[in-house]
Amino acid sequence: KKNVLIIGAGGVAQVVAHKCAQNNDVLGDITIASRTLEKCEAIVASVREKNALKVDGKLEAHALDAMDVEATKALITKTGAQIVINVGSPFLNMSVMSACIETGAAYIDTAIHEDPMKICETPPWYANYEWKRREECEKAGVTAILGAGFDPGVVNAYAKLAYDEYFDKIESIDIVDINAGDHGRYFATNFDPEINFREFTGQVWTWQNNEWTSNKMFEVGKEWDLPVVGKRKAYLTGHDEVHSLSHILKVPTVRFWMGFGDHYINVFTVLKNLGLLSEQPVLTAEGQEVIPLKVVKAVLPDPGSLAPDYTGKTCIGDLVKGVKDGKEREVFIYNVADHKEAFEEVGSQGISYTAGVPAVAAAMLIATGEWDVKKMANVEELPAQPFLGLLNKIGLPTRIKDENGDRALEF
Numbered sequence: 001k002k003n004v005l006i007i008g009a010g011g012v013a014q015v016v017a018h019k020c021a022q023n024n025d026v027l028g029d030i031t032i033a034s035r036t037l038e039k040c041e042a043i044v045a046s047v048r049e050k051n052a053l054k055v056d057g058k059l060e061a062h063a064l065d066a067m068d069v070e071a072t073k074a075l076i077t078k079t080g081a082q083i084v085i086n087v088g089s090p091f092l093n094m095s096v097m098s099a100c101i102e103t104g105a106a107y108i109d110t111a112i113h114e115d116p117m118k119i120c121e122t123p124p125w126y127a128n129y130e131w132k133r134r135e136e137c138e139k140a141g142v143t144a145i146l147g148a149g150f151d152p153g154v155v156n157a158y159a160k161l162a163y164d165e166y167f168d169k170i171e172s173i174d175i176v177d178i179n180a181g182d183h184g185r186y187f188a189t190n191f192d193p194e195i196n197f198r199e200f201t202g203q204v205w206t207w208q209n210n211e212w213t214s215n216k217m218f219e220v221g222k223e224w225d226l227p228v229v230g231k232r233k234a235y236l237t238g239h240d241e242v243h244s245l246s247h248i249l250k251v252p253t254v255r256f257w258m259g260f261g262d263h264y265i266n267v268f269t270v271l272k273n274l275g276l277l278s279e280q281p282v283l284t285a286e287g288q289e290v291i292p293l294k295v296v297k298a299v300l301p302d303p304g305s306l307a308p309d310y311t312g313k314t315c316i317g318d319l320v321k322g323v324k325d326g327k328e329r330e331v332f333i334y335n336v337a338d339h340k341e342a343f344e345e346v347g348s349q350g351i352s353y354t355a356g357v358p359a360v361a362a363a364m365l366i367a368t369g370e371w372d373v374k375k376m377a378n379v380e381e382l383p384a385q386p387f388l389g390l391l392n393k394i395g396l397p398t399r400i401k402d403e404n405g406d407r408a409l410e411f
């Protein structure tokens with residue numbers, strides 16, 4: 001058993017807390033810490049309401065500014081946390097990682113570190129922050145698992161599985177993320193609008209034919225025909241896992257495609273062209289200084305409020321092409337998740353569910369020792385089977401579609 005400290009109290013943290021509670025025979029005492037204590041307390045209450053704790057154990061809420069390394073270290077020590085699941089905003093990664101390295105606790109996150117002042121980093125993104133600390137982790141014997149959500153995260157494990165089991169040589173990996181859900185609002189983002197829009201205002205970096213290629217957002221689109229969600233258009237998008245997979249698995253082409261409807265693109269384009277997605281302050285005629293992006297965020301629905309009415313499914317997977325036994329082949333390894341089922345189980349929508357469940361699976365594998373590697377690792381550096389096998393059991397089953405049909409994968 002290993003005690004867990006969850007950092008953040010947003011949609012993903014809500015899922016992580018529920019799943020840790022459902023598995024607290026492997027994980028031990030659970031602490032949820034974020035900037036706003038009331039949000040942590042609401043998560044604790046929601047876990048208790050569903051009677052989610054598998055066995056008797058501690059479940060506590062704490063206020064914490066996770067940018068404060070000393071305060072984070074003190075909380076790790078006080079709670080006896082041996083694993084920290086960082087699902088706060090991506091600006092916190094480096095501070096939380098410092099606290100883990102200095103206390104010896106294992107570290108897990110679900111997104112790459114971001115500097116609030118930089119809109120687009122030079123690739124490979126991990127080299128700008130996390131990978132600079134690889135040696136430090138190894139010296140301290142600290143397990144740090146990077147990007148253990150769905151994408152990045154599970155899609156990296158799908159790539160690793162394909163690499164180990166299904167191909168002698170991989171030519172390309174196309175990760176496709178389709179949210180065919182409907183929240184019923186005119187316009188909303190599925191997570192923090194500031195983070196969401198940042199993803200689409202910078203350059204789109206992809207790894208094609210062994211070199212970094214840059215495009216503009218919504219410049220390259222393609223219609224996909226995927227299981228369950230059917231025909232959907234997705235656009236080449238910059239994403240964390242392109243930066244680690246290209247480097248670690250040394251595949252010539254790695255691309256990420258995200259599905260968008262025309263309505264989302266129209267609204268986004270108007271907001272962007274008007275300057276309403278800018279982080280630079282502007283002065284109103286009355287002499288008031290406002291940051292347009294903050295105003296847009298304030299008027300949009302709170303992403304958490306979308307969950308109760310969200311219906312429909314997500315389909316996220318890796319289309320992998322290459323050669324096996326001298327023959328060209330392609331496989332699509334994927335998961336389908338359901339927004340309503342996620343809400344009924346843990347009180348969050350499907351996007352938060354797909355991100356939070358894998359982080360808990362990673363924590364469980366650290367607790368059992370299978371992933372307790374005592375160094376920094378991206379998911380594709382770790383054995384995929386134990387991770388995907390556990391996900392089959394705890395809510396995110398893997399399927400495969402290839403020349404032998406479409407079927408569930410058992411591990």
Ligand code: NDP
Nearest residue numbers: 009010011012035036066088089111149150151152191355
């Ligand atoms: P939210 O914006 O809903 O939550 C972020 C949380 O971080 C908030 O509770 C916020 O606290 C907290 N926080 C921010 N600053 C601090 C601080 N200084 N100290 C302590 N807490 C702080 O995000 P989500 O739950 O939607 O996402 C969480 C993470 O998961 C993000 O990094 C996101 O990028 C990642 N993600 C990964 C996915 C994947 O598949 N890999 C998919 C979706 C998300 P407060 O509310 O009090 O302000």
